[in-house]
Amino acid sequence: MTELQDGVGAASERIAAYLRDAILFGDLLPGQWIRQEEVAARLGTSRLPVREALRMLEAEGLTEHEANKGSRVPLLDQHEVDVVYQMRERLEPLALTESLPHLTADQIEHMEHVQARIEADVQLTEFLVLDREFHLTSYTACPSEQLVTTISRLWNSTQHYRRAFMLLSGPDRRWVVNSEHRLLLDAIRRKDPVDGERYLSGHIRRTRIELAQHPEVFAAPPS
Amino acid sequence: MTELQDGVGAASERIAAYLRDAILFGDLLPGQWIRQEEVAARLGTSRLPVREALRMLEAEGLTEHEANKGSRVPLLDQHEVDVVYQMRERLEPLALTESLPHLTADQIEHMEHVQARIEADVQLTEFLVLDREFHLTSYTACPSEQLVTTISRLWNSTQHYRRAFMLLSGPDRRWVVNSEHRLLLDAIRRKDPVDGERYLSGHIRRTRIELAQHPEVFAAPPS
DNA sequence: ATCCCACGGACTGGATCCAATCACAAGGAA
């Protein structure tokens, strides 16, 4: 999606950023093999930094590696995605509670701004980016590195299915998301971890259950 | 600890296994830099597979990488370890509930056998291995790959602090662990997820709170 | 004596070449 800015940072980092975008924006679909040489040629480097980049992405839950066969975007079945959402239901409230006392007024203002854009702009791709931004911002003040990176991994690995779901559910239920976000934001403003955890886990749980009613999202793609 | 079995599997996998053991058994301490060349010379390979191995370990939460400076075992502060334990309190009961219906009689028998050895053998290193084996076995039938690997990462990253804690708390409270394990095992035998989650989260929570009373475990090691 | 800059060693990062492995397709035998 975004073009590669050459010269900035280490090559492996740039390649990782390029592939990360390609996966999160849906240019690379689950199950699709990622050929090292192809990526290297596309970005004008050797295969070596590509290999390093693929390992980094693996650590972020964006790819999986098979010996002598290569890397690909993981293909999850419906139950696995359901469990990931259950993991989020349990971990994200913890992250919120840990983050809440350290959240600055600026960061809360940023969430307000992001939510306003979510309500104004209904483009799918933009929504996915902003929704992610909204939630992850609320965890930025969390003092535990592990917790935040684990949650990021969970978001990463289910991004494709979130997009497919939003695509066929349409904007009809978008108002529910907005209401939940508003209530969550209010609890954060009041620095109330109890209400925060309640609205957050409810938000994730409702999404999980609605997603469970759309098994067609998990139809095997053509090989 | 265990010697490298040369010729078996890919080099990077063997190196990863070697380093993994070194970290989990405490030969490599948190904060300690891992020199690629040193490892390569020690194992008779070039630096390249060592780099790959370090990326793999990073994905497992065993090392962290800094650009142009190298990899090292992450150094966690007391609060971060506390949060990791809280994550375990929330995730492991979920894994148990997911695994429970699919656990075979053989696997439960294996847990019984491991627990018997825990009660018999009080060696520290052996205890750490067996305790890990006991819990992870109860999750092996969990159908979600992500959940199990995430939990493994959490165990990995806190292994050193678990050892340090057991070392200075001594075997006095070992009977508590055994009672908790026995109750958990009984709930698993009865295929009762409610009791299983209760005993499991209690087990982890008690450990977390006892660990919180030993801040000396987190004293900065000499540079 | 103290601060600054330049040099050097040590280490990681990247490129190229070669080896090993796997998948697939074509051909032969039952």
Place this chain on the structure above:
DNA sequence: TTCCTTGTGATTGGATCCAGTCCGTGGGAT
């Protein structure tokens, strides 16, 4: 026709060499 086997092309895995970066050290100037 169907199954097994074998060979070939494509792709990943590994080794060696070279470039880039960081950090500490030592000399010189103020």
